[in-house]
Amino acid sequence: MSEERYKYQGIGRELQKQLLTSWYDRLQSAFGDGRKVAYLFVPGNIAEFLRVFDFELVFPEVNALQCGVRKLSGDLILKAEDVGYSSDVCGYVKNDIGMVLAGNVGPSGHTLPKPDLLLCTYCGCTTFIKWFEALSHYYNVPLVMLDIPYLREGKIEEVDRQYVVAQLKELAVICEKITGKRYDHEKLVEITRHSAEAEDLWVQILHSAKHKPSPFDSYFEAVFFMAPIYVLRGLPECTRYYREAMREIQERIDHGIGPIPEEKFRVVIEGPPPWPHFRAFWELLKKWGVCAVASSYSKVGGYWDHGFRHDPSRPLESIAEYCLTCYTNLSLPMRTDLLRQYAEEYDADAIVIHSVKSCRSFSVGQADMRDQFIRKWDIPTLLIESDLADPRYFQVAQLRNRIDAFFESLEHKRLVQVG
Amino acid sequence: MMTFEENIEQYRSIIDDVSLPTVREWKSKHLAGKVVGMFPVYTPFELPHAAGMLPVGVYGAGGKVEIDHADSRIQSFVCSIARSTLELGLRGMLNELDVLWFPSICDVARNLSGVWKPNVPNQHVEYIHFPQNMMSAAAPVYYRAELQRLLGNLQSLAGQEISRDALNRSIHQFNRNRELSRTLYRIKSVTPWLLSTYEAYVLMRLGTLIPVEEHNRILQNVLPEIQNRNPKPRDYVRVMLEGGFCEQPPLELMQVIEEAGCYIVNDDLLLHTRWFEEPVPVTDDPLLSLAEAYIHRSRYSSVRHYGNKPRKEQFLEKIRENNVDGVIFCAPKFCEPALLDYVLLKDESEKQSINYLTFEYEEKMGTFESIRTQVETFVESVMFFS
Ligand code: SF4
Ligand code: SF4
Numbered sequence: 001m002s003e004e005r006y007k008y009q010g011i012g013r014e015l016q017k018q019l020l021t022s023w024y025d026r027l028q029s030a031f032g033d034g035r036k037v038a039y040l041f042v043p044g045n046i047a048e049f050l051r052v053f054d055f056e057l058v059f060p061e062v063n064a065l066q067c068g069v070r071k072l073s074g075d076l077i078l079k080a081e082d083v084g085y086s087s088d089v090c091g092y093v094k095n096d097i098g099m100v101l102a103g104n105v106g107p108s109g110h111t112l113p114k115p116d117l118l119l120c121t122y123c124g125c126t127t128f129i130k131w132f133e134a135l136s137h138y139y140n141v142p143l144v145m146l147d148i149p150y151l152r153e154g155k156i157e158e159v160d161r162q163y164v165v166a167q168l169k170e171l172a173v174i175c176e177k178i179t180g181k182r183y184d185h186e187k188l189v190e191i192t193r194h195s196a197e198a199e200d201l202w203v204q205i206l207h208s209a210k211h212k213p214s215p216f217d218s219y220f221e222a223v224f225f226m227a228p229i230y231v232l233r234g235l236p237e238c239t240r241y242y243r244e245a246m247r248e249i250q251e252r253i254d255h256g257i258g259p260i261p262e263e264k265f266r267v268v269i270e271g272p273p274p275w276p277h278f279r280a281f282w283e284l285l286k287k288w289g290v291c292a293v294a295s296s297y298s299k300v301g302g303y304w305d306h307g308f309r310h311d312p313s314r315p316l317e318s319i320a321e322y323c324l325t326c327y328t329n330l331s332l333p334m335r336t337d338l339l340r341q342y343a344e345e346y347d348a349d350a351i352v353i354h355s356v357k358s359c360r361s362f363s364v365g366q367a368d369m370r371d372q373f374i375r376k377w378d379i380p381t382l383l384i385e386s387d388l389a390d391p392r393y394f395q396v397a398q399l400r401n402r403i404d405a406f407f408e409s410l411e412h413k414r415l416v417q418v419g
Numbered sequence: 420m421m422t423f424e425e426n427i428e429q430y431r432s433i434i435d436d437v438s439l440p441t442v443r444e445w446k447s448k449h450l451a452g453k454v455v456g457m458f459p460v461y462t463p464f465e466l467p468h469a470a471g472m473l474p475v476g477v478y479g480a481g482g483k484v485e486i487d488h489a490d491s492r493i494q495s496f497v498c499s500i501a502r503s504t505l506e507l508g509l510r511g512m513l514n515e516l517d518v519l520w521f522p523s524i525c526d527v528a529r530n531l532s533g534v535w536k537p538n539v540p541n542q543h544v545e546y547i548h549f550p551q552n553m554m555s556a557a558a559p560v561y562y563r564a565e566l567q568r569l570l571g572n573l574q575s576l577a578g579q580e581i582s583r584d585a586l587n588r589s590i591h592q593f594n595r596n597r598e599l600s601r602t603l604y605r606i607k608s609v610t611p612w613l614l615s616t617y618e619a620y621v622l623m624r625l626g627t628l629i630p631v632e633e634h635n636r637i638l639q640n641v642l643p644e645i646q647n648r649n650p651k652p653r654d655y656v657r658v659m660l661e662g663g664f665c666e667q668p669p670l671e672l673m674q675v676i677e678e679a680g681c682y683i684v685n686d687d688l689l690l691h692t693r694w695f696e697e698p699v700p701v702t703d704d705p706l707l708s709l710a711e712a713y714i715h716r717s718r719y720s721s722v723r724h725y726g727n728k729p730r731k732e733q734f735l736e737k738i739r740e741n742n743v744d745g746v747i748f749c750a751p752k753f754c755e756p757a758l759l760d761y762v763l764l765k766d767e768s769e770k771q772s773i774n775y776l777t778f779e780y781e782e783k784m785g786t787f788e789s790i791r792t793q794v795e796t797f798v799e800s801v802m803f804f805s
Contacts (some may be wrong), residue, residue, distance in 0.1 A: 069799035084762040130759040166557035330531025364530035
């Protein structure tokens with residue numbers, strides 16, 4: 001794929017790495033130079049709003065997943081368990097608290113600055129609240145809440161939108177106090193304009209997976225390609241990144257190349273990846289020529305592919321809508337239906353659910369989803385279980401058996417149908 | 420006339436019966452009456468009450484049924500109350516409940532509300548998003564609207580308007596109930612030898628299954644009876660239980676703790692009965708009154724964000740108010756809110772040199788002997804070394 005004749009191949013990964021490294025550099029150097037630091041979650045992150053006040057942004061989840069990829073999470077989780085955290089709670093929380101206990105050295109070796117603003121963007125997962133309450137305890141910094149009502153009725157209610165907008169206005173006052181900078185509406189308009197541009201490009205990349213074969217793996221590759229839209233959104237370099245990344249995808253389309261040598265099965269994947277065994281997991285599926293053409297995890301921090309954009313003409317309202325519609329904030333029936341739609345839109349052969357033991361937010365209800373996919377819509381569905389952060393739960397032999405059996409039977413079915 | 424002890428045993432048989440005998444009885448007397456089941460920890464029971472409905476606590480199966488069907492729906496790494504509640508639903512054992520309310524206490528309860536819909540299609544399910552931004556001026560407005568939404572749905576179900584006066588009458592009844600519960604808890608704290616936690620629990624749990632007026636009458640009658648008992652005070656250590664706010668521990672577990680030498684002078688069991696520590700004001704806008712009470716005057720709990728006063732401070736206040744010798748952290752297995760808070764509260768206990776003991780429970784526990792031994796050792800260490 002990265003042969004000489006291709007100009008852009010590999011650029012999505014490379015540029016992403018560079019951008020993240022310089023972001024971590026910037027964070028490390030924020031010590032004592034007057035720049036203010038905000039901690040927040042990826043889902044429902046109000047990066048645009050905070051950039052008005054020039055906050056540097058830290059995302060504890062991104063640190064946790066990076067620790068997972070770099071195989072640091074096992075030790076960090078043990079550190080948290082040493083101080084009393086149960087083996088049964090969210091692995092991300094333990095990974096992060098382990099990191100704080102170990103001197104707040106991030107996954108890339110950078111020491112991370114303490115939060116000036118600990119902003120709990122409570123967007124679906126209740127563990128978020130417990131997580132930031134714990135950070136508030138360890139950092140001795142007060143927690144500021146941005147409460148995002150769950151989409152319990154299957155859609156945005158006007159009262160929910162108003163509640164979020166009202167909280168944003170209150171938050172502006174808090175941010176002004178912390179940073180000494182005024183809330184500047186024009187600046188927010190400008191920032192949301194950058195966001196919308198980047199979002200357009202990101203959606204083009206996601207939609208490219210409708211091609212056959214798909215030029216892009218919407219799970220195993222998307223989890224890297226999505227990083228800038230989550231952590232750098234609103235900055236011009238974010239848009240630049242997606243322009244470059246789109247070139248890579250276009251080139252793949254033009255030359256009929258894709259993430260695997262030969263696409264045999266198109267699947268939709270639900271659930272976060274097993275970060276400490278990311279490669280191994282991918283290999284288990286690649287072996288069967290599996291390409292993920294859509295996934296829910298790539299929507300945790302924003303769901304744009306059915307039309308939503310940050311809107312410079314109504315920035316606060318659109319930020320509220322963005323928070324309300326992140327994947328983590330969708331009700332279970334909405335999630336189920338979204339995955340079903342993806343299977344249809346992207347012409348997938350199956351749905352694969354990676355159920356994460358320590359993440360009840362995602363996993364409770366997945367067995368039921370599977371049941372519905374199979375019974376109601378006749379979509380073959382595989383449910384496998386491990387963890388997103390805790391390497392102890394990845395049983396490779398067991399996973400291989402389940403995956404092999406599933407795709408063997410799909411292959412068999414196909415042969416019978418063709419015959 | 421039955422003695423106090425005999426009454427308690429009769430109530431116990433009611434709360435042990437998962438076929439909901441009191442609810443069936445109520446329905447036989449109120450033929451068109453609707454019942455609203457409420458998952459813990461707290462839901463606004465004033466609303467169904469004002470609509471002439473019966474609000475009923477749904478606390479799982481307490482180990483009384485085998486989990487056969489729910490296992491294929493909810494993974495094994497989830498607390499027992501969620502799995503056994505779903506089991507009851509799948510077996511049709513909650514069919515007496517016309518509506519089921521799930522509050523936003525944790526990811527499990529939230530998703531359970533979603534799992535419910537396709538699995539128990541004839542039951543109306545509501546998920547209530549409680550406000551978590553206690554500092555926002557917009558929170559009462561938001562939560563008032565959420566209450567209005569719930570009320571609207573109850574109105575359609577009842578086929579009639581629910582008046583402001585009816586809501587205020589309900590608030591009044593539940594204020595009375597909270598006041599009586601407070602008195603009961605005060606007895607347990609000041610003179611714990613007069614009333615065991617087992618007895619207090621049975622009395623309070625009964626209240627989740629019968630109309631509030633009836634429960635008020637029962638409490639009113641038993642309070643003087645309790646005051647008139649005269650067992651000898653024992654040389655027990657005074658402990659507080661923390662962690663059982665949602666899934667309830669087996670009754671045997673409470674008995675074992677007490678038999679091992681503890682007076683449980685405070686706990687967070689059946690928390691909804693003591694959710695508001697002051698009366699909810701009766702005003703022109705009862706929904707706003709309930710909303711403001713939730714935001715400004717709720718008791719601390721792991722499933723409600725605390726606003727400007729960290730939970731650990733409120734936890735310490737409870738310890739001091741009740742003159743506690745030690746804390747027993749006992750949380751349901753797999754209960755994330757309790758297990759995550761445990762570390763912070765335990766740290767605070769260490770900082771303040773407060774003794775503590777920790778264990779987990781499940782609805783279905785085979786034996787309590789190892790817990791008995793742990794509690795006995797704890798009691799000894801508190802008595803002799805501190
Ligand atoms: S979504 Fe899952 S992994 Fe993320 S904080 Fe919540 S429980 Fe943990
Ligand atoms: S016991 Fe804990 S985890 Fe289970 S439903 Fe209750 S609060 Fe949630």
